[in-house]
Amino acid sequence: MLGGLALVALLAACDTAPLSNAGPTEIIGGVPSNQIVEGYGLLVDGEYTLPPVPAQYLEGVNRRAYVPYNGSEPPGTIEIDPYAKFLYWVMDGGMAMRYPIAVGREGRTLSGNTTINRKAEWPGWTPTANMLRSEPEIYEPFRGGVPGGPASPLGARALYLYRGGADTYYRIHGTNDLTSIGNSGSAGCIRLFNHDVIDLYDRVPSTGTRVTIRTYQESVALEGRELANRGVELPPLYVPPEELLHTNDRGPSSAAYDVSGAEG
Numbered sequence: 101m102l103g104g105l106a107l108v109a110l111l112a113a114c115d116t117a118p119l120s121n122a123g124p125t126e127i128i129g130g131v132p133s134n135q136i137v138e139g140y141g142l143l144v145d146g147e148y149t150l151p152p153v154p155a156q157y158l159e160g161v162n163r164r165a166y167v168p169y170n171g172s173e174p175p176g177t178i179e180i181d182p183y184a185k186f187l188y189w190v191m192d193g194g195m196a197m198r199y200p201i202a203v204g205r206e207g208r209t210l211s212g213n214t215t216i217n218r219k220a221e222w223p224g225w226t227p228t229a230n231m232l233r234s235e236p237e238i239y240e241p242f243r244g245g246v247p248g249g250p251a252s253p254l255g256a257r258a259l260y261l262y263r264g265g266a267d268t269y270y271r272i273h274g275t276n277d278l279t280s281i282g283n284s285g286s287a288g289c290i291r292l293f294n295h296d297v298i299d300l301y302d303r304v305p306s307t308g309t310r311v312t313i314r315t316y317q318e319s320v321a322l323e324g325r326e327l328a329n330r331g332v333e334l335p336p337l338y339v340p341p342e343e344l345l346h347t348n349d350r351g352p353s354s355a356a357y358d359v360s361g362a363e364g
Contacts, residue, residue, distance in 0.1 A: 128152060139164055140295050148222065148250060150294050157278045157293075161186075161327075162200045164296050169196035170322045171314075178272070178304070178311045180290060182210070183319035184327040185282050187272070187290065189303055199300060202280035202291040210261075210270050210289065216309040217267075218260035219301060222248040228269060250276070256294040257301040261311055272311070273297060283331035 126133040129142055129151025136142075140153040140163070169190055173179050179188040182203045189197040226245035231238075246252050255274020262268060272290045274297040275281070281293055292300065319328040 130154075137163065139299075140293070143295055143298070145256060145298060146222070148256075150256065153278060153293055153295060157281060161198075161330075162282045164200075164293075164299060165198050167196055167198045169194055171196075173310075173312060176305075176309065178216075178309060179314065180210075180272075180311065181314045181319050181323065181328075182290075183314070183316050183329065184323040185330050186323070187292065187300070189300060197300070197303065199292050199296045200281050202275065202277070202282065203284050204280075204289050204291060210268075211313050212263075213313075214261035214263050214268055214270065214311045215307075216259045216272075216304060216311060217262040217265075217307050219304065219306055220248075220254075220258045220260070221301070222256055223252060223254045223258040223273070224248040225253045255291070255297060257297040259301065259304060259309075272300070280334060284333045 128136065129149075131152040131154050135155045136152045137155050137158045140158060142152055143150040169188060171179050171188065171190070173188075173190050175190050175192045177190045179190060180186075180201070181188070182201075185201050185203060187199045187201045189199070191197065224245055224247045225242075227239040227242050232240060232243060248254075253273075253275070254271065255276060258271050258273040260267065261270040261272070270289050272292070274294040275291040276294070277291070278293070280291060314322070316328065
């Protein structure tokens, strides 16, 4: 599904030699090769290379999975459960691709149905007029925008949500903030691991995909009360402008960028 993207899953092979004869473990993008999770390895995406996602962020349900679909939406729909922190891409045969998500402050106000009317690879980010007006101390340094690339708070891909032909300024997008996935963040909309948003992006048609949001009651009924209350509220994270605006020159970074809200 990734087309021309080169997905390199670097997994350690079995080694039957005595432990004393074992060589050093190869480190790939900061992650030991024998700890890389399938589907989250080194990913070459055009001019950028994403490092592997460390295994500690992918425990339990916090990873992409092909699962029986427990909702009622037709194939070709995106269903978001902001309480269990899941996004479902509904497929044929009663199945779905389930992605773990982070739900930012703006994402928690998203409700009802929207439609994807725009998609973008490595999108840039610009704060809205409302963000500049309400929190100038945070957003004024970014008035001119952050260009697309590893530093962009929107990550590797963005899906833009519309209602009645008008931009809602809600997005489904990637993130560099790995700790946020499975939790509620201080900013942003609906965020996925960059590896996952690339996978989702290639499944979703260019326009017209319906996006629906579960209520808390639906989440409890479909996922159970424990999962419907998954995750914690993360404290605000601020990245200095000089660090954020120059990261594109240095390539991928492990820093967590959390300045984005609903943006144009």
